[in-house]
Amino acid sequence: MSEEVFLKLEGVKKSFGGVHALRGVDLEIRKGEIHCLAGENGCGKSTLIKAISGVHNPDEGSIWIDGEKVENMKPMDAINRGIQVIYQDFAVFPNLTVAENIALNGELKNKTKFVNWKQIHEVAEKAMAQVGADIDPDVKLERLSVANKQMVAICRAIINDAKLLILDEPTTALTAREVDKLWDIIRSLKAKGIAIMIVNHKLDEIYRIADRLTILRNGTYISSGDISEYDQERFTRDMTGKDITEEKYMPEPGSEEVLRVEHLSRKGAFENVSFSLHKGDVLGITGLLGSGRGEIGEALFGLSPADSGKIVLNGKEISIKSVSDAMANEIGYVPEDRLTQGLFMQRSIQDNTIAASIRQYMKHGRLDKKGMEDTTNYWIKELGIKAPSPKPAVRTLSGGNAQKVVIAKWLNTHPKLFILDGPTVGVDVGAKAEIHSILHDLAKKGIGIIIISDDLPELVQNCNKILVMKEGKVSGMMDNSIDERTLGNMLVGSSDRGGEKA
Amino acid sequence: MKRNNDWKLTLTSTPMILIYVMAVFCIIAAIRQPAFLSPATLVNLCRAGIFTMCFAICEMVVIISGGIDVSFPAIGCVAMYVPMYMYNNGMGVDNVFFFFGVAMLAGLIFGVLNGFLVSYLKLPPLIATLATSSVASGGLIMLLGTREFTTLPPSLEALYSINLLTFVDPNTGFNYPLTILILVPIILCLVMAYVMRYTMLGRGLYAIGGDSNAARIAGFNVRKLQFIAYIFCGVMASATAMIYTTLMHSSTTTALMGEEMIIIAACVVGGCRLTGGHGGVGGTVLGVLLITLVENNLNMLGIPTSWQTFAVGLVLLLGAVLSSVQAKRISKMGKI
Secondary structure (H helix, E strand, O other): OOOOEEEEEEEEEEEEOOEEEEEEEEEEEEOOOEEEEEOOOOOOHHHHHHHHOOOOOOOEEEEEEOOEEEOOOOHHHHHHOOEEEEOOOOOOOOOOEHHHHHHHHHHHHOOOOEOOHHHHHHHHHHHHHHHOOOOOOOOEHHHOOHHHHHHHHHHHHHOOOOOEEEEEOOOOOOOHHHHHHHHHHHHHHHHOOOEEEEEOOOHHHHHHHOOEEEEEEOOEEEEEEEHHHOOHHHHHHHHHOOOOOOOOOOOOOOOOEEEEEEEEEEOOOEEEEEEEEEOOOEEEEEOOOOOOHHHHHHHHOOOOOOOEEEEEEOOEEEOOOOHHHHHHOOEEEEOOOHHHHHOOOOOEHHHHHOOOOHHHHEEOOEEOHHHHHHHHHHHHHHHOOOOOOOOOEHHHOOHHHHHHHHHHHHHOOOOOEEEEEOOOOOOOHHHHHHHHHHHHHHHHOOOEEEEEOOOHHHHHHHOOEEEEEEOOEEEEEEEOOOOHHHHHHHHHHHHHHHHHHO | OOOOOHHHHHHOOHHHHHHHHHHHHHHHHHHHOHHHHOHHHHHHHHHHHHHHHHHHHHHHHHHHOOOOOOOHHHHHHHHHHHHHHHHHOOOOOOOHHHHHHHHHHHHHHHHHHHHHHHHHOOOOHHHHHHHHHHHHHHHHHHHHOOOOEOOOOHHHHHHHOOEEEEEEOOOOOOEEEEEHHHHHHHHHHHHHHHHHHHEHHHHHHHHHHHOHHHHHHHOOOHHHHHHHHHHHHHHHHHHHHHHHHHHHOOEOOOOOOOHHHHHHHHHHHOOOOOOOOOOOHHHHHHHHHHHHHHHHHHHHHOOOHHHHHHHHHHHHHHHHHHHHHHHHHHHHOOOO
16 A cells, blocks of 8 residues: 555535534545545535535635645546545436446546447446446446446446545445445455545444544544554544443343244245244344345234234234234334335424324314424433424434434334334444434333344344344344354355345 | 347337337228328328427427426417517518527527526426416417418418429329428437437436436536527427418417327327436337327228327327336346
8 A cells, every 4th residue: 555645635624504514624545545434424424525526615624636735626627636426326327328327427528529339338348347347238227236336336437547436335225245245346446546435334344444544523533543543442432422332232031922923924025934022122133135134024014914924912913914903003113214214304303203193192183282292302302312393304314313203203102012124224323322222221111122134233232132034034043142243154155146146 | 147138128118019009000090991001191191290290309308308398389389470470560571581580589588488497496397387388378368469370471381382292192183292391300300319319418418317416416517408408399399380380371379289298198108208318219209100190090990080089098098008017117127
């Protein structure tokens, strides 16, 4: 690794209408290094990317690219200087072919007026060969998987001699295997001397890929250094400003059975799934994408009901054929994609909080406004939602706070069984710990908690029972004495063939 | 993984299905009514399809860019009425270029208005163009009244009488002249097919229709492209309206009103998706052909012409179902 600095930021400040998004950020990215930028949601990571890529110009502070101080940079200037950003949604065109998606930006940069399709194909093939991608160049992007779309975005970024590649949370939608492949590509780009900046806040992933790390908090630069200088404790402390030590969840063994599932099956999704949950238990369900892990949650909540099997909740056998069955049996469910399935983003915190329990507030044909507001205030306080009042729209909240609103919505229905699919996806470390401790408290009160997740450290830390799914079948049931690595191997190891098929 | 089942996709793609439907229609028509096979049918079809084709190409460009324009019939009415009004009130000269020039200028003004409303004020295109439509149509009636001009100025009359060829039916002795104006949609289609496929302008329109945010990040000038789409639509629709006046010997303030739905339908039947980014000249031509065929040749199938609206409705339904089924099929096809 050369010590030559490609990008340097000093004291960069940016505010939007009085809100300080960046309050003085220093950053140094060297040529041919993989640099992780970490920080909780709302720490200013996105604004920083926009400052580097010329979308926003900083109010104060200076940016040097390749030793040259730049001012009033426009997005095109940043691209011309070799800075390429791969956004979370990849910013690709679903209606255009792979080849065109890869080559279009280059054509645009060269200000060509006419399109030479032969050249577009050549450029695309060359770029794909560079990263080792094998995708039909004539297929439209809408038909590609997330991982392949990302591949296209990477190909597009590198064709115009990129010198710095910025990836914004590249792993959120990828399976473990796809993440591995991505890291391989990133390393090969690094070997070509390209500097890489990855925005990420998953510590285990950062350890695997990064050379150096910079941490931001509340728009302020906190620390920076070699990855070896950071252990879990320092990382969390720098991220959150607090000492958070999460210990493994170890409930007292309970005797009361909360939930028993026997031989649950749904054709094409999972078969013969059995498990039981006692008072105090937090059950984790994991597996690769398509292993049936999410489908079990959907079946228990009646979204796509099971074909056969028995569900016993608090000693009573229940039949769940629809969401209303599930709700009548006091089951709550936090979907994986809270933005589209769990929340009304435009509506207030209050509207969202009482959304699943609105009938409680119907009095003499009118809604009890006061009651709804009191309830919402109660949950805001109880769950530590950072909001001044029940009024703001949920879209104004950070990921962690939005997730707490989803949880509040279900807790307000007083569920007996609470299923959470990916409860902390896109939630930062601090809020994550808070959500976990809420769940533990609920479990101790005798509410059945099921966490469905592919975040293995999260499961090991927070579940005292873990159910591993593979190709629709239960492949193991263990307690949390298992370590992440072994668990990871169980998921990935022998299921390679299954993955290829899909 | 490379191109294994593509032929299957091609055979069941929307354009192919349109071709099948048209083939079936023609075969049945030919069996029931051998006169259908006469060149006269083709000549009539071409004449009838001139406006539909031109309007459809205008609309297609806007739909591909991710918008929609329901104002072109109103703009067209202004464009055909104003020059005739001026001429009949002693303003202006009797010159083809004057008539078309004034018409296209009117189209330009309203195209700019649409472009401004959509790209700068960020109004939803449907609302923006609905408003423009009312303003244009209402303003025209308010300012210039509701006359009907049925006699063409000599220069347009001269244009009208230029024919590419005239087919004389040997049995009946009827003349079937094919106007030179048929070249307008043909050239328009060829030019636009090239523009949409081989220029950055065309690809830019697809790009902003596919994902305008991605287009902005990539460095496309989204506003400019939207502007171009609406201006093109306004100007070209106005020229088409002038052709309408020439061929129909009629210019009124409402002649084209209501055309927008059938034109949008022709685009959708031809594979344009209202969400933008999809479709092309080839498909649109097929959509227009099918609709024109059904509109004008129902009697050949022995179906009374009073069924025409119903039959066209069925065709539209077919198109809508087809495009939705195809979209679902693609999304279900499994990701690669």
